[in-house]
Amino acid sequence: MHLKAPEHQVAGHIAKDGKPGPLVDDKGRFFKPLQGDSRGEIEVKFYESFSSNTEVPDHIRRYFPVYHGTQAVEGSDGAAMIVLENLLSKYSKPSVMDVKMGSRTWYPEASEEYIQKCLRKDARSTTVSSGFRISGFEVYDHKELSFWKPDRKLLNGIKVDGVRLALRKFVSSNTLSDTSSKPDSAFASSVYGGSRGVLTQLLELKTWFENQTFYHFNSCSILIIYENESIHDDGARAQVKLVDFAHVHDGNGVIDHNFLGGLCSFINFVRDILQSSDESTDN
């Protein structure tokens, strides 16, 4: 098994200072180290429950990474890893964005310390104001022929306008590192729009969230992925996936109103960009 660090990780833990990070193989699998304390356990418990939950409709299942159980992996001190589908394996030049959904990342079952930490982070970011925050993104610059990633610290301090700008940059082809040029949103309709675009997928998810009471997806992210290679000929193949289930709890007969509210807000942001980019192409 040939394992290496994933290329396009935009948020979450990376291999640093001797601590294990995620790995990928050449067979389309993603190996996520089981996080300490109860988080890794909770994530495994979620995947186990979800993969065998017959009440989750098939068209919703495809918004989640396929789960392949847990495995002890060589070189990670025999520590168990969660084996998942590598969401990027079918992409050759993927632009990726991680959006943490919900107007709060804490939840009633969490420790007081964790709740306070989350409250601070939520208030400083767009989580409280907008119902979501951009955790990270990486986008392919078609002019420079390279990937661009905004500074993490910069991203943490953005407000609503910064979010809009990031969502535009994410679907632009022009020079992204140049802050003076306006993003062209060239790929807005192929990525966000269309019958299989991001907006359609988000709306499908939203309908499920209006009724499902199985899980509360605390602190989960929506990952948006699209292909840059031959985007003009083959389209963007945009995909929405839910990721990061270390804090998922039982719904207990209540809908995940926190995730749903944030998701609806995010949908509006995407729709606004799509509409304004459609309008500018009309002109």
Added chain:
Amino acid sequence: MLKVPEHQVAGHIAKDGKLGPLVDDRGRFYKPLQGDARGENEAKFYESFSSNKNVPDHIRGYFPVYHGVQLVEASDGSGKLPHMVLEDVVSSYVKPSVMDVKIGSRTWYPDVSEEYFNKCIKKDRATTTVSLGFRVSGLKIFDCQESGFWRPDKRVVLAYKADGARTALRKFVSSNSLADDSVPDCAYASEVYGGSNGILMQLLEVKAWFETQTLYHFNSCSVLMVYENESGGDEERRPQVKLVDFAHVLDGNGVIDHNFFGGLCSFIKFIQDILESSDNRCENGH
């Protein structure tokens, strides 16, 4: 002639010389503009809302009609104070059952004082606000068995957990005894919650507006549910949904009110569940 409203379930009450709202016999509700910014903010909202052309007419119907501000003799005897003049939403009912549900998984909002934030979050965590996205603020239900109103103590209501909230919503549409532990029969669920003019349909209309409206953030606002118990006449329950309490409303600034929206969806699910289980019971001949 102004008097203390009979059917107020939440908020300040003009009783025992305290400052509170009053009603007249012409269907108007007089809400005193309190000293702090809240009264001002609420009046500002009503002024903005009543002249906002971007609010569709069918949505306007879910808000009390605003009749401006008037100097009125205050209920605590402190003389003439400015009062907001609003439509009294229960005035057309003879024996209304009323429930006030505060919508949203948080009642605080960005840029409030630390003191206010701490007060809100403490209450939000102690009630069903955080867990369910809404909390029952007050209720007054007509009990046919007793031929009078059942009104649980405010402290009991605030202590509700998910089960308590569900039971209250069931009791709200039940004909059997409310004060004891008998299982609520939900006899009026389909008349009050269901039907083309029922509470559920109205909530769904409000929800559709909240999916895209970015005009206002309705922090700490309530949904008031009202229906008629007086038998005879046309026997219509006339269930009604109204949004009330706009002391903390702020500009939407291009962002939807995701806090209210999420809580509203959760509340809708609770109503739907009750409707479904009461429908099932009818089908089974219970």
